[in-house]
Amino acid sequence: MAGLRLNLPWRRPATEAGPINLAAGRLYVLPTRMGLVFGLLLLALLMVSVNYGISLGYLFTFLMAGIGIVSLFHSQRNLVGLALRPLATAPVFAGEQARFRLAVENRAGRARPGLCLEHAELSSGLADLDARSTASLDLDVGQPVRGWHRLDRLTLSSTWPLGLFRCWAVFKLDWGVLVYPKPAANPLPFPEPAGDGRALSWRRPGEDEFAALREYRPGDSPRRIAWKSVARGLPPLTKQFAGAGAGETWLRWQDCPESDVEGRLSRLARWALDASAQDRPWGLELANFRLPPGRGERHLQEALAALARHA
Amino acid sequence: MPERTSGWRDPGTLWLVLPVALALAPHMLFVPGWVGLAAAMTLAWRLSPAWRPGGAQRLLRVTLAGAGVAATYLQFHTLAGPEAGIALLVMMAALKLLETDSRRDHAVMVLAGYFLVMATLIHHQDMVTTAWLLTTTAALTASLAASQAGRVPAAAAALRTGTLIVVQALPLAILLFLLFPRLAGPMAGLVQVESARTGLTDSMAPGSVSQLIQSDAVAFRVDFADPAADARGLYWRGPVLSDFDGRTWRRAGNHAGMPEAEPAGPALDYTITLEAGDQPWLPVAGLAREVPVEGAWSTTYLEWLTPRQGHDRLRYAVHSWPAFQMETELPNWQRARTLALPEGYNPESRALARRWADESADPRAIVARALAYFRQEPFHYTLAPPPLGDDAVDDFLFQTRRGFCEHYANAFTVLMRAAGIPARVVTGYQGGERNAVGGYWVVRDRDAHAWAEVWLPGAGWVQVDPTAAVAPERVERGLADALPAGERPLLNLPTGWLKTLRQTWDYLSNGWNQWVLGYDFERQQRLLSALSPSLATLHGTLLAMLAGAGLILAGLAFALLRDGAGRGDEVDRLYGRFLARLARIGLTRGAAEGPADFARRAARDRADLAPAVAAITELYVGLRYGGGAPRRVAELRRAVRGFRPARRH
Numbered sequence: 036m037a038g039l040r041l042n043l044p045w046r047r048p049a050t051e052a053g054p055i056n057l058a059a060g061r062l063y064v065l066p067t068r069m070g071l072v073f074g075l076l077l078l079a080l081l082m083v084s085v086n087y088g089i090s091l092g093y094l095f096t097f098l099m100a101g102i103g104i105v106s107l108f109h110s111q112r113n114l115v116g117l118a119l120r121p122l123a124t125a126p127v128f129a130g131e132q133a134r135f136r137l138a139v140e141n142r143a144g145r146a147r148p149g150l151c152l153e154h155a156e157l158s159s160g161l162a163d164l165d166a167r168s169t170a171s172l173d174l175d176v177g178q179p180v181r182g183w184h185r186l187d188r189l190t191l192s193s194t195w196p197l198g199l200f201r202c203w204a205v206f207k208l209d210w211g212v213l214v215y216p217k218p219a220a221n222p223l224p225f226p227e228p229a230g231d232g233r234a235l236s237w238r239r240p241g242e243d244e245f246a247a248l249r250e251y252r253p254g255d256s257p258r259r260i261a262w263k264s265v266a267r268g269l270p271p272l273t274k275q276f277a278g279a280g281a282g283e284t285w286l287r288w289q290d291c292p293e294s295d296v297e298g299r300l301s302r303l304a305r306w307a308l309d310a311s312a313q314d315r316p317w318g319l320e321l322a323n324f325r326l327p328p329g330r331g332e333r334h335l336q337e338a339l340a341a342l343a344r345h346a
Numbered sequence: 347m348p349e350r351t352s353g354w355r356d357p358g359t360l361w362l363v364l365p366v367a368l369a370l371a372p373h374m375l376f377v378p379g380w381v382g383l384a385a386a387m388t389l390a391w392r393l394s395p396a397w398r399p400g401g402a403q404r405l406l407r408v409t410l411a412g413a414g415v416a417a418t419y420l421q422f423h424t425l426a427g428p429e430a431g432i433a434l435l436v437m438m439a440a441l442k443l444l445e446t447d448s449r450r451d452h453a454v455m456v457l458a459g460y461f462l463v464m465a466t467l468i469h470h471q472d473m474v475t476t477a478w479l480l481t482t483t484a485a486l487t488a489s490l491a492a493s494q495a496g497r498v499p500a501a502a503a504a505l506r507t508g509t510l511i512v513v514q515a516l517p518l519a520i521l522l523f524l525l526f527p528r529l530a531g532p533m534a535g536l537v538q539v540e541s542a543r544t545g546l547t548d549s550m551a552p553g554s555v556s557q558l559i560q561s562d563a564v565a566f567r568v569d570f571a572d573p574a575a576d577a578r579g580l581y582w583r584g585p586v587l588s589d590f591d592g593r594t595w596r597r598a599g600n601h602a603g604m605p606e607a608e609p610a611g612p613a614l615d616y617t618i619t620l621e622a623g624d625q626p627w628l629p630v631a632g633l634a635r636e637v638p639v640e641g642a643w644s645t646t647y648l649e650w651l652t653p654r655q656g657h658d659r660l661r662y663a664v665h666s667w668p669a670f671q672m673e674t675e676l677p678n679w680q681r682a683r684t685l686a687l688p689e690g691y692n693p694e695s696r697a698l699a700r701r702w703a704d705e706s707a708d709p710r711a712i713v714a715r716a717l718a719y720f721r722q723e724p725f726h727y728t729l730a731p732p733p734l735g736d737d738a739v740d741d742f743l744f745q746t747r748r749g750f751c752e753h754y755a756n757a758f759t760v761l762m763r764a765a766g767i768p769a770r771v772v773t774g775y776q777g778g779e780r781n782a783v784g785g786y787w788v789v790r791d792r793d794a795h796a797w798a799e800v801w802l803p804g805a806g807w808v809q810v811d812p813t814a815a816v817a818p819e820r821v822e823r824g825l826a827d828a829l830p831a832g833e834r835p836l837l838n839l840p841t842g843w844l845k846t847l848r849q850t851w852d853y854l855s856n857g858w859n860q861w862v863l864g865y866d867f868e869r870q871q872r873l874l875s876a877l878s879p880s881l882a883t884l885h886g887t888l889l890a891m892l893a894g895a896g897l898i899l900a901g902l903a904f905a906l907l908r909d910g911a912g913r914g915d916e917v918d919r920l921y922g923r924f925l926a927r928l929a930r931i932g933l934t935r936g937a938a939e940g941p942a943d944f945a946r947r948a949a950r951d952r953a954d955l956a957p958a959v960a961a962i963t964e965l966y967v968g969l970r971y972g973g974g975a976p977r978r979v980a981e982l983r984r985a986v987r988g989f990r991p992a993r994r995h
Contacts, residue, residue: 059907069450069453069454069457072453072454072457073457076457076460076461079461080460080461080464083464083465083468084464085529087428087468088658089467089468089471090471090862090863090864090865090866091467091471091475091476091479091862091863092464092467093522093523093526093528093865094519094520094523094862095463095464095467095479095483096464097518097519097520097521097522097523097526098483098512098515098516098519099460099483099515100515100518100519100522101514101515101516101517101518101519101522102483102487102511102512102515104515104518104899104902105511105514105515105518105902106511108902108903108906108907109511109906111906111907112906112907115907142917142918146499146503148491148494148495148496148499149494149495149496150496160496161495161496162496163495163496163497163499193494194494195491195494195495196487196490196491196494196507196511197487197490197491197494197511198449198453198490198493198494
């Protein structure tokens with residue numbers, strides 16, 4: 036299968052979907068600094084044995100050498116066969132830290148102590164896995180810029196059992212986080228719903244008029260669910276009304292007072308958060324994206340995601 | 347947040363301190379008392395609940411370390427050499443305990459512990475030490491393993507890891523021990539190991555032998571080529587004492603060169619394993635032409651010596667003649683030396699000897715007369731002789747008449763010289779005990795003996811044992827039988843099952859000494875040539891070592907990495923077997939088909955298999971995605987084993 040394909044640490048790993056099963060072939064082992072010191076210790080032990088002619092000293096020296104080598108195998112054994120599964124990463128706002136959680140599953144009947152997930156300078160700290168258990172190793176990665184950010188090379192490592200060797204695997208997962216624009220710091224009133232003739236030209240103010248049915252989304256008010264169709268055994272639908280004048284707000288790109296792209300996105304994010312906090316129906320309109328008015332957490336996420344991905 | 351535990355209540359501290367304490371323990375016997383006290387106090391402080399980590403102690407640590415180095419220098423006048431080095435290591439290891447906060451410090455500490463284990467071997471290499479060595483190594487290894495985990499593991503788990511690693515390291519250790527090329531001969535700069543055993547000295551003053559006789563220590567072991575050989579009739583020759591000052595017998599000096607000597611009886615072949623000692627004597631039964639010990643040499647008195655004063659445990663094969671004739675021509679200077687008696691001592695004894703000489707001109711008759719005197723007069727063999735005055739021989743011969751070999755040899759030699767017969771005292775060993783388990787003979791310090799040699803015209807030096815005239819059983823059956831019943835407990839001789847136990851232990855120790863501690867270039871060569879002559883070359887040894895190490899490493903890799911890499915998880919394996927059996931009857935799971943979908947399809951196709959397929963799938967899904975109890979794994983195993991779908995006809 037793997038054959039003689041060289042899997043060298045400096046190669047850029049291919050992106051994998053996960054879960055990853057850590058086979059022995061993708062593990063690297065090198066001595067740590069303490070391992071090199073241990074090598075010097077072996078040399079010193081041998082010198083004492085030879086110099087003093089201590090036969091039992093030879094045996095002890097070789098026992099120590101054996102311990103070093105056995106610990107090399109154990110350090111590999113500590114990682115081999117682990118299954119790594121990236122968990123969904125909750126979106127964050129720019130400037131916050133995204134928590135990447137890697138589920139590490141140990142199907143073997145032995146514990147896996149001292150596992151550590153690393154990414155660039157970041158480390159999850161040491162985690163111990165009991166036999167037949169799953170734990171998550173967490174990395175808090177700072178996200179300064181909005182958009183979709185994928186984690187680059189990740190390293191799962193362990194120096195267990197003796198700290199003489201470090202065994203590690205390098206992998207790159209299809210694993211990212213959506214970073215919403217940082218909401219503008221200063222609150223501004225919502226834009227006035229006037230002056231737009233395209234979408235709302237036929238609307239008569241103050242009158243709620245049934246417009247259409249759409250698929251039910253979590254967060255929709257129960258009052259708007261088309262219960263008749265539910266009673267007929269159809270999937271739940273939500274009634275949409277045009278001209279929901281009372282509190283319906285449109286957040287539009289061109290209404291932002293800011294002039295730069297990021298500033299506008301920040302402003303829109305702020306408005307979206309504020310509107311959602313007031314639980315009023317609101318819609319979002321960008322140059323190439325339009326989200327009909329709605330309410331609730333999912334609606335908010337959808338809008339923020341659109342802002343995050345704005346090209 | 348709970349207050350951080352410290353001292354002995356903190357498992358991390360215990361994992362650090364206890365294994366290191368175990369490594370330090372045997373050194374307490376060798377280092378100066380103040381070093382041991384300082385180390386013990388530091389350990390106690392580290393374990394006390396009052397201990398807190400912190401930088402405030404940095405100054406204290408530096409001060410203590412400086413004081414330790416200074417005190418060591420004052421004690422030993424050097425910082426090099428094993429004693430000072432070990433004292434320093436013990437102190438620094440104890441002090442290092444005070445600053446082990448990080449993983450790195452912990453590891454350094456444990457490596458120092460490993461080195462302390464090695465330092466112990468300079469003093470002790472017996473089987474008990476080896477048991478301690480393995481325990482301590484496992485504990486130190488467990489300590490390292492405990493430090494590399496995220497949280498301090500349970501004691502049992504860490505100890506299991508440490509022990510497992512040590513046990514798995516043993517095959518490689520034994521292979522390397524056997525095959526790592528050893529150097530021929532002793533190393534230059536070999537440092538002499540101090541030894542508590544004195545053994546025979548180069549003089550005999552009243553009481554010097556009786557001290558030895560009360561020691562139970564093994565002097566040497568003899569393995570005869572002829573299993574029927576009996577060591578009890580043999581005299582193992584040690585220092586020959588020719589100079590007498592009226593009280594003490596001394597050696598004449600180191601006059602190198604074999605004396606003129608001829609065998610006078612059958613030869614004997616045996617191997618002696620001489621325990622380490624701080625004296626140079628190589629005991630040999632009678633006349634040996636050579637003793638195969640590096641640098642061994644003989645004096646003109648037929649004493650065999652090592653080149654240096656002390657020696658480690660030695661093993662040498664000897665071809666010797668217990669009966670021999672030596673120096674039929676006596677040089678004048680030697681005659682004068684072996685006739686000399688200091689003036690003014692022991693007038694009565696000298697008068698007696700002169701009377702014997704006047705009555706007979708034949709020296710043989712005089713010797714016989716002296717031995718008859720010992721036999722006929724009421725002499726007693728005892729290890730508790732009454733004290734003697736300045737004229738010790740007079741007091742002994744005419745008043746106390748109680749003593750053991752040194753008294754009889756001393757009195758007899760003085761009598762012979764007074765009668766004009768050249769005579770000298772020979773010390774060595776006589777007797778021994780056969781180890782019934784191993785079939786070899788053990789000669790102990792308590793078998794130390796003194797006898798006499800007289801020079802007779804035509805015959806040369808003739809061995810005479812006056813003790814045998816008084817207590818023949820001493821020579822025939824050993825010391826215990828010669829002693830009066832009341833004195834036997836002095837020797838503390840075991841009997842019955844205790845004796846068997848002791849002999850078994852001695853047998854094991856001897857095997858250990860021979861095969862582990864005595865494993866040197868020669869033994870390695872012998873072992874390898876016995877396996878195959880081509881192995882006994884450096885090239886062959888290295889090749890065998892590498893091949894063996896490769897095999898062991900491959901075995902380790904297979905045993906340790908197989909289950910993770912090849913076999914996969916048991917649950918997956920069982921489910922795979924289940925799929926394979928279904929595939930055999932034509933039901934193959936699609937690439938994108940989940941276990942539940944596949945089970946539904948299989949049940950549709952083969953209604954007869956539906957219950958079994960559903961049960962197995964449910965178990966598998968439960969284990970895979972719900973987390974599994976071992977009981978449910980066993981259930982799955984049973985279900986898959988029993989699942990034998992047959993093709994529909």
